[in-house]
Amino acid sequence: xxxxxxxxxxxxxxxxxxxxxxxxxxxxxxxxxxxxxxxxxxxxxxxxxxxxxxxxxxxxxxxxxxxxxxxxxxxxxxxxxxxxxxxxxxxxxxxxxxxxxxxxxxxxxxxxxxxxxxxxxxxxxxxxxxxxxxxxxxxxxxxxxxxxxxxxxxxxxxxxxxxxxxxxxxxxxxxxxxxxxxxxxxxxxxxxxxxxxxxxxxxxxxxxxxxxxxxxxxxxxxxxxxxxxxxxxxxxxxxxxxxxxxxxxxxxxxxxxxxxxxxxxxxxxxxxxxxxx
Amino acid sequence: xxxxxxxxxxxxxxxxxxxxxxxxxxxxxxxxxxxxxxxxxxxxxxxxxxxxxxxxxxxxxxxxxxxxxxxxxxxxxxxxxxxxxxxxxxxxxxxxxxxxxxxxxxxxxxxxxxxxxxxxxxxxxxxxxxxxxxxxxxxxxxxxxxxxxxxxxxxxxxxxxxxxxxxxxxxxxxxxxxxxxxxxxxxxxxxxxxxxxxxxxxxxxxxxxxxxxxxxxxxxxxxxxxxxxxxxxxxxxxxxxxxxxxxxxxxxxxxxxxxxxxxxxxxxxxxxxxxxxxxxxxxxxxxxxxxxx
Numbered sequence: 001x002x003x004x005x006x007x008x009x010x011x012x013x014x015x016x017x018x019x020x021x022x023x024x025x026x027x028x029x030x031x032x033x034x035x036x037x038x039x040x041x042x043x044x045x046x047x048x049x050x051x052x053x054x055x056x057x058x059x060x061x062x063x064x065x066x067x068x069x070x071x072x073x074x075x076x077x078x079x080x081x082x083x084x085x086x087x088x089x090x091x092x093x094x095x096x097x098x099x100x101x102x103x104x105x106x107x108x109x110x111x112x113x114x115x116x117x118x119x120x121x122x123x124x125x126x127x128x129x130x131x132x133x134x135x136x137x138x139x140x141x142x143x144x145x146x147x148x149x150x151x152x153x154x155x156x157x158x159x160x161x162x163x164x165x166x167x168x169x170x171x172x173x174x175x176x177x178x179x180x181x182x183x184x185x186x187x188x189x190x191x192x193x194x195x196x197x198x199x200x201x202x203x204x205x206x207x208x209x210x211x212x213x214x215x216x217x218x219x220x221x222x223x224x225x226x227x228x229x230x231x232x233x234x235x236x237x238x239x240x241x242x243x244x245x246x247x248x249x250x251x252x253x254x255x256x257x258x259x260x261x262x263x264x265x266x267x268x269x270x271x272x273x274x275x276x277x
Numbered sequence: 278x279x280x281x282x283x284x285x286x287x288x289x290x291x292x293x294x295x296x297x298x299x300x301x302x303x304x305x306x307x308x309x310x311x312x313x314x315x316x317x318x319x320x321x322x323x324x325x326x327x328x329x330x331x332x333x334x335x336x337x338x339x340x341x342x343x344x345x346x347x348x349x350x351x352x353x354x355x356x357x358x359x360x361x362x363x364x365x366x367x368x369x370x371x372x373x374x375x376x377x378x379x380x381x382x383x384x385x386x387x388x389x390x391x392x393x394x395x396x397x398x399x400x401x402x403x404x405x406x407x408x409x410x411x412x413x414x415x416x417x418x419x420x421x422x423x424x425x426x427x428x429x430x431x432x433x434x435x436x437x438x439x440x441x442x443x444x445x446x447x448x449x450x451x452x453x454x455x456x457x458x459x460x461x462x463x464x465x466x467x468x469x470x471x472x473x474x475x476x477x478x479x480x481x482x483x484x485x486x487x488x489x490x491x492x493x494x495x496x497x498x499x500x501x502x503x504x505x506x507x508x509x510x511x512x513x514x515x516x517x518x519x520x521x522x523x524x525x526x527x528x529x530x531x532x533x534x535x536x537x538x539x540x541x542x543x544x545x546x547x548x549x550x551x552x553x554x555x556x557x558x559x560x561x562x563x564x565x566x567x568x569x570x
Binding site for chain 2: 070072075100101103104105106107108110112114116117118127128130131132178181182185
């Protein structure tokens, strides 16, 4: 594992590029389910306004790492975290920080589309502000719903059925509705846990387009087991691998181009060329 | 499956085993069919008996008049019908919120220290004979706080019977709400209590309604606890602090009487009670079907 320690730092930026501002800094993060450690000593700096992909084979801890960024990990009974995660300057695991506050700063999209089935399309988008008790009049809420459905590239498809059930939409539309729902509270960071793995290729393509567009003003972290997807949508890639002890560790992190064309670790190379995983 | 049967058929020594299996299958299916037919016939006999004996009692007076004194023909069971509805409403108001709250506690806070004891307590109460619950409420309210037989004591006794039914049914319903919906709401920055009240409970509302109707239908036919609590009342009274009448009590009293007319009325009251419970069950079925859609 000494090798991991050497290679986990990002590749140095070329001198012409301005150093990217860091939106999320993960320091020495470890995560457990009960007594089983899933993530071991991961350190990462995720640049603002960029897409970072976390790739790796099943069980390498990539989803768990993602769930540590908005403190969703601890909602699993017996789950535990050590280390630090900074959103801007805020240490989200500091004792005085409320997990509910953290989650309201970070949006999350899950693997399977999960719109609230008893709510309409409109109410799904409005759910975040309402659950947080934001007071706003009807007109402001209408605007918020429309703006975020547009951001999720869904407005044109649903504008005539805003008040029908969200679960009547197709799988891809449902997932974009979930993205609109996550965006509606203006998070600075959006976490996506294999957002397209349950979708067909066309719906997947739309989601990828959307990820690229959204990255202009939102920092996106996307977990995927699809390497082509990672290379298509992300500027940074982190490759994780579970060691024989079952603990997922960071093998390599750097610019996506470098990871895919010139990996420095032989295990990264083996994975991206499809020799395992 | 099909290939397995073909494979077996081509192996001669296994042939006999297959034949025996088929025979066993046929015998078991016939026995099961017989049991089903017996059950349906029994149900049909009871219903037919109640309808044949009860229909002659049903006229306008039966639904709109009070019981007549001993020995006098005529009159009706209006107080019993109203009393049963009133008891159902009062016991429902007491039991349904408590049952739902207990179920939420058990499901949503299952990692907590009290979830298992709460579920165990609900199972214990569900297993108590209803007469024991009646005696308990009699000692607590009739002999204690209220001081005399009263409708409210009957409502409390019925509520004690209903709470575990509501709690256990709602528990199953809440468990059916996908975990992904709770996660979605939590990830939106909602505190847990809001996740439960605004997402989990609304998603399960059809099932929760089913649980409420099921509990009311179950308790509407209870007699023993009412004998010790609501007592019954020949006069029209909707005051829950005084004894009130209920259909099961009226059936019990009339069935034990020596008068032909009262026997007919007992059958009539039985028919009304069975119909009310049947309608509730039907509403329940429809609610479940709509919820499943």
